[in-house]
Amino acid sequence: MRKLIRPVRAKLLAAKKNTGGASEASAEKTKDNTDRDKTSSFLSEDLSSNLARIKEIFQNCSDIIYRQFLFAQREDIRLVLIYADGLADKLQVSEQIMRALSLEVPMAAPEADITKAGAYHLIKERGLCVHQIKETDRLEDVIEAVLSGDTVLLVEGHPFAFINGMRGWEARPVSESENEMVVRGPRESFVETLRTNTALLRRKTRSSDLKLEMMQLGRITKTDVAVVYLKGIANDKLVEEVKSRLQGIELDSVLESGYVEEMIQDNTWSPFPQMNHTEKPDRLAARLLEGRVGIMVDGTPIVLTVPTVFIEFMHSAEDYYERFQIGTVVRIIRFLSMFLSLVMPSFYIAIITFHQEMLPTALLLSLAAQREAVPFPAFVETLLMELTFEILREAGIRLPRQVGQAVSIVGALIVGEAAVRAGLVAPATVIVVAFTGISSFVYFYSASFAIRLLRFPMIVLSATLGLYGLISVLIIIVVHLCALRSFGTPYLSPVAPVSLGDMKDLVVRAPWWAMFTRPRLIGWKNLKRQEPDQKPVPPETRTGEKGGGGDTGKQ
Amino acid sequence: MGEILENSKISSRQAVFLMVTMIFATVILSVPAITVKHARQDAWISVGLATVAGLLIARLVTTLGLRFPERTLFEYPAEILGRWPGKLVGFFYIIWFLHINAGVIREYGEFLVTAFRPAPPLIVFNLMAVAIAAYTVRNGLEVFTRANEIFFPLTMGLIVITSIFASGETDIQRLLPVADVDAVSIFKGAMVPLAWFGEIVTIALVIPYLNRPRESHRAAVTSVLISGVVFMLVVANAIGIFGPDLIEAMVFPGLNKYRIVNLANFLGRFEALAMTAWVTAGFVKISIFYWATLLGVSQVLELKDYRSLVLPVGGVLMAMSMLDHPSALHLQHFEAQVFPFFALTFEAAIPLLLLITALVRGKGERLG
Numbered sequence: 001m002r003k004l005i006r007p008v009r010a011k012l013l014a015a016k017k018n019t020g021g022a023s024e025a026s027a028e029k030t031k032d033n034t035d036r037d038k039t040s041s042f043l044s045e046d047l048s049s050n051l052a053r054i055k056e057i058f059q060n061c062s063d064i065i066y067r068q069f070l071f072a073q074r075e076d077i078r079l080v081l082i083y084a085d086g087l088a089d090k091l092q093v094s095e096q097i098m099r100a101l102s103l104e105v106p107m108a109a110p111e112a113d114i115t116k117a118g119a120y121h122l123i124k125e126r127g128l129c130v131h132q133i134k135e136t137d138r139l140e141d142v143i144e145a146v147l148s149g150d151t152v153l154l155v156e157g158h159p160f161a162f163i164n165g166m167r168g169w170e171a172r173p174v175s176e177s178e179n180e181m182v183v184r185g186p187r188e189s190f191v192e193t194l195r196t197n198t199a200l201l202r203r204k205t206r207s208s209d210l211k212l213e214m215m216q217l218g219r220i221t222k223t224d225v226a227v228v229y230l231k232g233i234a235n236d237k238l239v240e241e242v243k244s245r246l247q248g249i250e251l252d253s254v255l256e257s258g259y260v261e262e263m264i265q266d267n268t269w270s271p272f273p274q275m276n277h278t279e280k281p282d283r284l285a286a287r288l289l290e291g292r293v294g295i296m297v298d299g300t301p302i303v304l305t306v307p308t309v310f311i312e313f314m315h316s317a318e319d320y321y322e323r324f325q326i327g328t329v330v331r332i333i334r335f336l337s338m339f340l341s342l343v344m345p346s347f348y349i350a351i352i353t354f355h356q357e358m359l360p361t362a363l364l365l366s367l368a369a370q371r372e373a374v375p376f377p378a379f380v381e382t383l384l385m386e387l388t389f390e391i392l393r394e395a396g397i398r399l400p401r402q403v404g405q406a407v408s409i410v411g412a413l414i415v416g417e418a419a420v421r422a423g424l425v426a427p428a429t430v431i432v433v434a435f436t437g438i439s440s441f442v443y444f445y446s447a448s449f450a451i452r453l454l455r456f457p458m459i460v461l462s463a464t465l466g467l468y469g470l471i472s473v474l475i476i477i478v479v480h481l482c483a484l485r486s487f488g489t490p491y492l493s494p495v496a497p498v499s500l501g502d503m504k505d506l507v508v509r510a511p512w513w514a515m516f517t518r519p520r521l522i523g524w525k526n527l528k529r530q531e532p533d534q535k536p537v538p539p540e541t542r543t544g545e546k547g548g549g550g551d552t553g554k555q
Numbered sequence: 556m557g558e559i560l561e562n563s564k565i566s567s568r569q570a571v572f573l574m575v576t577m578i579f580a581t582v583i584l585s586v587p588a589i590t591v592k593h594a595r596q597d598a599w600i601s602v603g604l605a606t607v608a609g610l611l612i613a614r615l616v617t618t619l620g621l622r623f624p625e626r627t628l629f630e631y632p633a634e635i636l637g638r639w640p641g642k643l644v645g646f647f648y649i650i651w652f653l654h655i656n657a658g659v660i661r662e663y664g665e666f667l668v669t670a671f672r673p674a675p676p677l678i679v680f681n682l683m684a685v686a687i688a689a690y691t692v693r694n695g696l697e698v699f700t701r702a703n704e705i706f707f708p709l710t711m712g713l714i715v716i717t718s719i720f721a722s723g724e725t726d727i728q729r730l731l732p733v734a735d736v737d738a739v740s741i742f743k744g745a746m747v748p749l750a751w752f753g754e755i756v757t758i759a760l761v762i763p764y765l766n767r768p769r770e771s772h773r774a775a776v777t778s779v780l781i782s783g784v785v786f787m788l789v790v791a792n793a794i795g796i797f798g799p800d801l802i803e804a805m806v807f808p809g810l811n812k813y814r815i816v817n818l819a820n821f822l823g824r825f826e827a828l829a830m831t832a833w834v835t836a837g838f839v840k841i842s843i844f845y846w847a848t849l850l851g852v853s854q855v856l857e858l859k860d861y862r863s864l865v866l867p868v869g870g871v872l873m874a875m876s877m878l879d880h881p882s883a884l885h886l887q888h889f890e891a892q893v894f895p896f897f898a899l900t901f902e903a904a905i906p907l908l909l910l911i912t913a914l915v916r917g918k919g920e921r922l923g
Binding site (some may be wrong): 103301355358464465467471472475476478479482483490494495498552 | 566568569652666675679680683687690691694698701702704705706775827830831834838
């Protein structure tokens with residue numbers, strides 16, 4: 001649907017711009033409207049009327065604080081501080097604005113300098129002890145600043161306001177990442193405050209090429225969104241595409257990056273996530289360095305990255321920090337468990353129902369003996385168990401932590417043990433389902449949703465058509481994945497289309513000195529990551545190298 | 556016009572993978588039995604001969620195609636012969652693609668019915684095959700080419716690995732004496748595999764969508780060579796295991812071979828695995844011919860988009876796959892007796908005539 005809507009919207013915009021006649025009139029009308037808004041929303045010189053207007057806007061907003069005080073103890077120069085309680089740093093507001101303006105200015109400045117006309121200049125240049133101020137003459141800016149947590153200062157007799165950046169609200173401190181666990185590697189994870197997140201990222205990449213472009217999304221929530229990328233590494237077209245897709249969003253609220261994801265992804269109907277996300281600054285930095293673009297949304301620790309390829313979900317941050325052999329072996333295990341978590345129950349059903357001849361006789365007999373007392377066909381049995389497992393899993397996530405233990409006991413004892421004893425399910429089925437469940441925890445969480453979902457049609461088709469049904473679903477999945485694109489990048493690259501150079505970061509994780517190029521389809525703009533030929537050479541070969549040539553750099 | 560219909564671009568390697576899968580998907584099923592019937596234990600020589608002839612066809616088709624590197628086999632007959640005769644040729648090709656695809660789908664279904672106990676009715680398999688292929692071709696050439704890039708190593712790997720496992724049972728004596736039958740029988744045996752290798756004519760539809768059309772010569776020749784050599788090994792392997800008498804009696808010797816595999820007394824009866832390999836390959840083949848038909852219809856009728864044709868053509872394919880042949884035996888008879896001539900007319904004769912006409916009339920560029 002989006003594909004359809006977007007061109008239409010673009011056309012409308014183009015029509016507004018280009019055509020004369022009828023539509024021009026309406027365009028002019030809207031222009032007039034905004035102009036009138038503008039004139040009415042300028043601040044006036046009269047402090048009390050300004051205050052009244054602001055108070056009217058903030059009617060019934062009990063968290064807005066208006067503090068009136070005098071500049072340098074002068075009755076004729078009144079000041080008003082406006083801020084949202086809890087968003088601004090109260091201590092700083094009282095110390096660096098109120099104390100400075102009312103008490104310290106008269107001490108520093110001669111009495112003669114303090115006039116009503118010169119007050120504004122004096123406050124700006126000598127009075128305010130604030131690290132970041134902004135001036136405005138617009139009422140909207142004042143409102144927005146207060147809502148964003150800034151402190152606004154209005155001065156009697158001047159149609160301008162100071163916006164003091166003294167935000168300081170209660171926020172969760174930077175803590176250990178809970179969703180992306182690593183044994184070796186940085187622990188810190190993003191928090192709910194965008195500024196803290198950008199700082200965490202900046203600490204990882206100290207480069208002026210790291211750009212953070214801000215925009216606001218959400219008509220009511222006015223959520224800050226930052227598009228982050230490394231200039232010169234990220235493809236400019238990609239950055240433009242991300243920005244234009246973001247600008248096309250017209251939601252009333254953006255409370256989590258998931259809102260953004262659903263509005264800008266390529267294929268809505270696919271169960272596969274076409275945007276990766278992370279809550280770890282090191283992961284984000286690594287992806288930016290590969291030429292990807294990040295989308296940070298205020299209010300959530302989850303940062304989106306595009307473009308995404310499917311194999312990313314099989315990778316973990318630790319692959320790159322641990323020894324490369326370990327990284328490779330672990331990745332093989334992840335690919336295997338991804339495959340198993342998709343096909344295992346279907347394979348079991350297909351074998352039990354249609355292809356018993358594939359099993360060795362001993363195993364077949366033992367399976368048959370187990371299943372003798374079970375009243376259901378393998379299909380019903382497996383489906384029941386899968387359903388039970390999904391329920392247990394959901395319960396495990398939603399329940400308070402203290403109750404979680406109870407759920408796992410109930411799950412393990414009742415479902416596992418008792419169901420087998422009661423002869424409701426065969427032990428083999430329990431093993432298959434449990435193993436499938438465990439396998440689906442191995443790789444990245446958001447991809448496991450798709451796999452979980454696709455398991456069920458696969459089970460149904462395997463129960464009706466055996467291995468053929470299983471293969472059919474696999475074929476459809478592969479074709480679907482081949483058709484998917486994430487911001488122009490084929491979802492299955494570098495497997496299909498094959499890109500041999502990128503194979504060193506697919507299943508195998510090559511040592512860092514060998515990964516001297518970025519992924520070709522994403523980082524082609526600036527392909528060279530580092531100099532090749534950096535394989536470490538122990539000292540003894542280093543000396544021998546001069547004469548004999550050594551084997552450095554050849555691999 | 557090509558750009559409007561299909562804006563895919565594929566690489567030469569992808570094209571080779573596609574062509575090999577296309578040829579290999581069905582040649583491995585019933586062709587060994589037919590060839591062995593004629594050439595006995597010398598069937599592998601027949602396959603070798605067919606490969607050489609197939610190379611000639613590949614060369615012929617690409618030479619013709621490269622005279623019109625922007626156009627497909629459905630478009631350039633109109634340029635060579637004039638608008639209406641050209642469209643007629645295009646129309647014949649559409650019918651041909653429909654027919655061979657219906658045959659492939661039927662064989663696909665019959666094979667699965669044979670491989671399955673208890674088996675659902677034939678129409679279930681045919682319907683599944685057409686439905687999956689419909690979904691695939693809707694996404695365009697590039698997508699199923701990419702999907703094939705994943706399937707290709709798996710299917711070829713499975714075929715090769717299972718052949719290696721089965722080779723423990725081979726007896727080289729069964730291949731002797733070499734060249735015992737007369738030359739005519741060997742040639743007769745070569746006709747059927749040649750009809751399959753001749754399917755390389757499909758590359759004439761792919762040339763406009765290649766990254767580098769000039770490489771199509773090499774791509775076509777490589778495809779035929781790979782399929783020919785591997786098929787020769789598969790046939791020799793099958794003869795070595797069963798001997799010509801048994802193979803002649805089998806419907807799907809390629810499948811029976813895997814029944815005898817036994818690995819470490821644990822993994823046995825590989826036919827289910829062989830079946831999975833074959834299912835993916837067969838699906839790719841059906842998709843290619845399906846796509847060829849869609850492309851043909853839309854190019855001959857000068858339509859802008861073939862997506863709307865997917866369902867109607869799928870329905871026609873379904874009907875034809877069920878009605879073309881009353882039984883599996885009829886299908887086999889058709890493949891052995893009729894198909895080579897039916898196929899080679901379109902694979903070699905018409906392209907040859909087109910090329911000669913183009914040369915005489917001086918149409919097209921001289922690229923290749």
